[in-house]
Amino acid sequence: xxxxxxxxxxxxxxxxxxxxxxxxxxxxxxxxxxxxxxxxxxxxxxxxxxxxxxxxxxxxxxxxxxxxxxxxxxxxxxxxxxxxxxxxxxxxxxxxxxxxxxxxxxxxxxxxxxxxxxxxxxxxxxxxxxxxxxxxxxxxxxxxxxxxxxxxxxxxxxxxxxxxxxxxxxxxxxxxxxxxxxxxxxxxxxxxxxxxxxxxxxxxxxxxxxxxxxx
Amino acid sequence: xxxxxxxxxxxxxxxxxxxxxxxxxxxxxxxxxxxxxxxxxxxxxxxxxxxxxxxxxxxxxxxxxxxxxxxxxxxxxxxxxxxxxxxxxxxxxxxxxxxxxxxxxxxxxxxxxxxxxxxxxxxxxxxxxxxxxxxxxxxxxxxxxxxxxxxxxxxxxxxxxxxxxxxxxxxxxxxxxxxxxxxxxxxxxxxxxxxxxxxxxxxxxxxxxxxxxxxxxx
Numbered sequence: 001x002x003x004x005x006x007x008x009x010x011x012x013x014x015x016x017x018x019x020x021x022x023x024x025x026x027x028x029x030x031x032x033x034x035x036x037x038x039x040x041x042x043x044x045x046x047x048x049x050x051x052x053x054x055x056x057x058x059x060x061x062x063x064x065x066x067x068x069x070x071x072x073x074x075x076x077x078x079x080x081x082x083x084x085x086x087x088x089x090x091x092x093x094x095x096x097x098x099x100x101x102x103x104x105x106x107x108x109x110x111x112x113x114x115x116x117x118x119x120x121x122x123x124x125x126x127x128x129x130x131x132x133x134x135x136x137x138x139x140x141x142x143x144x145x146x147x148x149x150x151x152x153x154x155x156x157x158x159x160x161x162x163x164x165x166x167x168x169x170x171x172x173x174x175x176x177x178x179x180x181x182x183x184x185x186x187x188x189x190x191x192x193x194x195x196x197x198x199x200x201x202x203x204x205x206x207x208x209x210x211x212x213x214x215x
Numbered sequence: 216x217x218x219x220x221x222x223x224x225x226x227x228x229x230x231x232x233x234x235x236x237x238x239x240x241x242x243x244x245x246x247x248x249x250x251x252x253x254x255x256x257x258x259x260x261x262x263x264x265x266x267x268x269x270x271x272x273x274x275x276x277x278x279x280x281x282x283x284x285x286x287x288x289x290x291x292x293x294x295x296x297x298x299x300x301x302x303x304x305x306x307x308x309x310x311x312x313x314x315x316x317x318x319x320x321x322x323x324x325x326x327x328x329x330x331x332x333x334x335x336x337x338x339x340x341x342x343x344x345x346x347x348x349x350x351x352x353x354x355x356x357x358x359x360x361x362x363x364x365x366x367x368x369x370x371x372x373x374x375x376x377x378x379x380x381x382x383x384x385x386x387x388x389x390x391x392x393x394x395x396x397x398x399x400x401x402x403x404x405x406x407x408x409x410x411x412x413x414x415x416x417x418x419x420x421x422x423x424x425x426x427x428x429x430x431x432x433x
């Protein structure tokens with residue numbers, strides 16, 4: 001494997017991080033919205049959100065990616081491979097994130113909400129000033145954990161030709177007729193990325209995990 | 216769009232064949248991974264520190280690797296060592312290898328939190344060696360592990376979809392085939408996704424039954 005081949009693997013790593021990062025940036029707020037809808041028992045929307053979460057949690061990312069990439073254009077909407085990849089990861093991770101947010105919401109101490117209501121705080125202010133500052137601290141370790149799982153699921157988007165790490169490695173393997181070295185290098189890159197995230201998770205748990213739990 | 220579902224229905228035999236492969240691969244993969252996982256869990260819990268630490272290192276490393284990468288490593292790697300097999304077997308080997316690490320970690324977590332008293336009582340009654348494991352430790356571990364093993368089985372079912380990339384004829388591969396031939400992407404993949412959903416719901420129901428059994432036995 002040449003130096004140039006390794007550089008194209010690094011490019012792939014950049015793309016993996018970019019697409020997974022975009023997926024997380026969309027998926028975390030989307031998951032929060034889904035959790036709020038279910039928590040507040042919004043009529044009509046709450047059951048839909050529940051079905052969405054259940055369905056997406058049992059859908060393989062590969063299958064969803066193929067569905068989005070091939071079926072969305074039949075609706076007359078053009079979609080590129082990158083967009084399809086980001087959308088896939090965002091939709092999948094939103095379902096898992098919503099369960100993390102919801103667990104935090106369900107465990108939220110009711111007495112605080114009652115006190116806030118007694119002081120005449122409207123719902124929006126209660127959410128912004130009382131719930132959210134504590135909720136994100138409780139949910140952060142779970143969200144970072146889900147981010148590691150998402151990186152491990154991200155090779156699914158190689159199936160539609162996005163040149164992320166896995167795709168870059170198979171391409172180098174096909175060109176050099178020696179698939180093993182690029183595969184091992186790619187595995188090393190994933191391990192490095194995931195170890196950084198696991199380290200981040202430990203740090204986050206130490207730094208923020210306890211504060212919310214005690215409040 | 217309804218036209219698409221008609222085509223998929225006409226070729227439902229291909230989906231069923233794919234589904235059978237998905238189910239067989241998942242179940243066989245889970246059972247074998249659980250068996251090997253027991254052995255690895257025993258190594259993780261070994262009193263020999265070097266063995267325990269070395270095993271922990273390998274298990275942790277395995278849990279950092281994306282499943283598809285491991286599939287490629289098995290698929291391209293093992294033939295270089297003279298071990299040649301077809302795609303289906305390569306897929307199964309990757310499933311087993313990957314999930315052995317996860318199963319071992321699940322079993323170890325429960326084993327570590329097992330009440331000491333039962334094991335101490337068992338040794339006091341003269342249980343040792345193999346009988347201590349088969350009669351005292353593993354029955355307790357397996358019953359408590361039910362829900363987590365169920366979760367892992369759902370993960371395995373979802374992971375089998377990756378095997379479409381090395382052309383294993385499983386459910387996603389079957390849906391892809393129908394879609395490529397008749398261009399009915401929406402119908403083909405939606406049907407596949409709903410089948411995955413049903414499979415996972417089935418596993419969840421099974422897990423619930425095991426949990427009930429564990430409650431009764433407690």
